[in-house]
Amino acid sequence: MSLTDRKKQILKIVVDGYIATAEPVGSKAIAEKMPGKISSATIRNELADLVELGYLEQPHTSAGRIPSAKGYRLYVNELMEQHTLTAEEIAAINQSLTGKLAQVDQVVSQAGQLVSRVVGYPAYAMAGGKSAVMPRRYELIGVDERSFIAVVMLSDSRVKSQLMSLQLAVDADTLPELSHLLNTHFTAIGAEEISLRLMNLSDQVEGSRFLLLHQVCDYTCELLQQASHQSVYTNGASQLLTFPEYRDVDKAHDLVSFMVDNKESLPIPAGDSPMQILIGPENVNDALKESSVVIASYDIGDNMRGLVGVVGPTRMDYATVAARLSYFAESLSRMFGAPRQLPNKEETNQ
C-alpha cells in the first residue's frame, strides 16, 4: 500500500481543513472538496490507509482525522501550495519596515516585533553567530574636570558610550594620552586578555589614571560579555492565547513562560538554509513538542546574521507564515545588503 496521488490529495485536504478550523476532518467533508465525484466510503478507505501509514491520526474512533507530525511534514515538503503574497501583504510588510530600522543595534529586537505583527504569531529574534566581538577603538572625551565620556567601538561596528565620573580631577593631557594607550594595547582582544593587560599596567601607571583605565576596561568587558551572551527577544507571546489549542491555561502558561523565561532554548536553524520549519515532536525542547516553529535568517551589515522565528500550534498556517517570513527576511537582507554602507571590512585599529 503506497502513497498514491489521490492519497496525497486527501492528505492535503485534511491538513488544509484542520489548519483552518482546528476540528477533525470527516470523510464527507473531504468528498465534497475532492475534484470528480468520489463517495465518502471510498474516502474512508483511503483515510484508513493514511492512518496506517502514519500520516493521519484519529482522536477517537468516531471522529474525523487530524494530521500527524509526519503528515504535516509531507504537507510542508510537497503538498502545500506556495502562498504568493498579495499586494496588500507586501505593502503591509514594506510599510512596517520603512524607516523603522535606523539603529543597527535595534534591528534584531525590532525584527522580532515586526514579524510577530506581520505574520500574526508570536515571534522571537536574535543575532546569529560569527566570530567573537572585540573592542576596536576607544575614545575618551572630557566633559568637566570630574567626568568624561568613554566611547568604545566594537569589531562589529557597534558603538557604545557611557558617561563616567572620577574621584580626582585629571588634567587636560590625560584623556588623550589614555585614549592612545587604550587604542594601542587594548584593542582586538577578549575580556580575559583585557583584565590581564590591565593588571600588568597597574604599577606602570599612576593611581588616578589607573583607576580611570580600570573604569573603561570594566565597561568594555561588560559590553563584550553582553555581546557574547546572545540575547533573545520574544514578542507577542500573548497571541498564543487566541488559539484554541491553548485554551487550556496550563498549556498556554507552559509555552508562554517558556518563551519568556527560557528564550535561550528556542531553536536556532541547523544548517544554513534560509528558512526552516520544525514540526511538533521534531523540536528538541519538550515545551515545544506540541507546537511548530518557523525560522528564517537574514544578513545584517558586517557579516552578521539575524534570526527571526515564529512559534505557533502544529496546526500553523505554514504556507502563509513561510511566505511572509521569507519575504520579510529577504527584505531585511536587501536593506542591509546594498543601501547601508558601513565600513565594509575590518580595518586595524588606531
Place this chain on the structure above:
Amino acid sequence: MSLTDRKKQILKIVVDGYIATAEPVGSKAIAEKMPGKISSATIRNELADLVELGYLEQPHTSAGRIPSAKGYRLYVNELMEQHTLTAEEIAAINQSLTGKLAQVDQVVSQAGQLVSRVVGYPAYAMAGGKSAVMPRRYELIGVDERSFIAVVMLSDSRVKSQLMSLQLAVDADTLPELSHLLNTHFTAIGAEEISLRLMNLSDQVEGSRFLLLHQVCDYTCELLQQASHQSVYTNGASQLLTFPEYRDVDKAHDLVSFMVDNKESLPIPAGDSPMQILIGPENVNDALKESSVVIASYDIGDNMRGLVGVVGPTRMDYATVAARLSYFAESLSRMFGAPRQLPNKEETNQ
C-alpha cells in the same frame, strides 16, 4: 449601624482569607479564626451588616463572602498588617540589585524585570517626567575617511553614539570644526529648533559638510523623540496565568495583551506619594477594572524619577507586595542618591 471594631476584625479575616485562597469565606471559618469564642451565627449577623455597608459581596445566596473594592480599600488603608520583610526577602532583593544596574540607561527596564521577579507579580516600569530632554554636547570622531562616530550627550546625562558613513571623504579638519559648530549652535534646544537652525545653515555650509551635519541632526532628533515618547517596559505578564481569576483564557488574554500592546495606558501615580495602590474599579482603564495595581517611584540620578508598577488580581497580597515594592524602590533611590556621583547639576555646555 456602624463599623465596630469587631466588624473590622471580621472584614480583615475575610480579606486575608480570600487573598490566600481565592474562595469565598464562610461564617464558620471566620468564627474559628476569631479570638474569643463567638458563634458562627453571630458572625453571620455581622457579615450581613458588612454586606449592607458595602464592604463585602456575596457571589450568590449560599456562598461565603468576598471583599468588595471598598472592602479592599479599607483593608489597605487601615486593616492590613505591615508586612515586615524577612531577612531572606531582604537578602533576595539586595541580591537581585547587586551589580545589575551599571548602565543608567537600562535601570528602568531592569527595574521592571527585577520587581516582577521579586514580588512575583507581573510588573511594568517607565521613566518619569521632568523637563524635556535636549542635546548638551556633541563629539564627532573620525574612524576612517568614509565614516565617523557621532556622540551625543543629552541633558539627562545619557550618552548615545552611532557610527555614520559618508558619501564623500572629508579632510582632517572638518570633524573638529563641525563638532564645534554643533556645540555652539545645536545644544540646549528641542527637535524643531534643530531642524530650523539646520535649514538656516544650508547655504552657509558647503554641501558635503552640510550632509554630515544633517545626519547628526537627524540622529539627535531621533534620540530626542525617543526620549520624549515615554517608553514603558512590561515584564512577567505570563505570571497572570497562574492566578485562578485568570483561568478564563479570554480574561487573561485581555489583560496580558493590554499589558503588552497598550503599555502606555498603564497607570502612573497621581500625587507624589512614594507608593500608591489602585484597587479594581479605581482604575480608569477598563482592562484593569478587575485587577489591582501597586505603583512606586524612585529617584534616578539627575532629578529624574523612575516608576515601577505591579499588576495582579484585586485579591493581590497587598501587604507583601507593598512592603517589597517599597523596599525595592527605596533601595534604588539610595543606590542612585549617594553612591553614584554623576555630575550633579546642569552645567551649561561647552
Place this chain on the structure above:
DNA sequence: GTTTAGCACTCATACCTCTCGAGTGCTAAA
C-alpha cells in the same frame, strides 16, 4: 440588647444518564 442553637432553605458543583449526531468500519453488491 446581644448572642447562640437550631432548622429550613439556597445554590454551585459533581455526577449520572440519556439523547443526538457526526463519523466510522465493515459487508455485500455494482
Place this chain on the structure above:
DNA sequence: TTTAGCACTCGAGAGGTATGAGTGCTAAAC
C-alpha cells in the same frame, strides 16, 4: 475498485439528582 447501506462508537450537550457548604431567620438564653 468503488459504492451504498447499516450497525456501531464516542463526544458533546441536556436534564436530573445528590451533596454539602453556607446562608437567613426565629426563638430561646445570656
